[in-house]
Amino acid sequence: MQDERGLYYHANAGDPGSRVYVRHGPDGEVEFRLWEAAHPEIWERHPWLSMGVIREAAALYARQGGTAQDPIRIYDLAVARALLKDAEDGGSRA
Secondary structure, three states, X not given: OEEOOEEEEEOOOOOOOEEEXXXXXXXXXXXXXXXXXXXXXXXXXOOOXXXXXXXHHHHHHHHOOXXXXXXXXXXXHHHHHHHHHHHHOOOOOO
């Protein structure tokens, strides 16, 4: 799906108010950025993130025994790559 911010997928199935935006970063790596309707300040506070940064956050989450959602479950590299490829091919999966 796509809107004025770019390509996105829903971070949580069935929750249209939580979106993960995807793009190719300056070095070609897939990058992610979270937007939530209930917390729009997240978009402003958090920059685009590479998968490496997300994996580091997931490791920290695991070490701290986190109770929130695991970052790896939110930022899905396979879905991001599929969206970006579809956009590059001129198609739409929306």
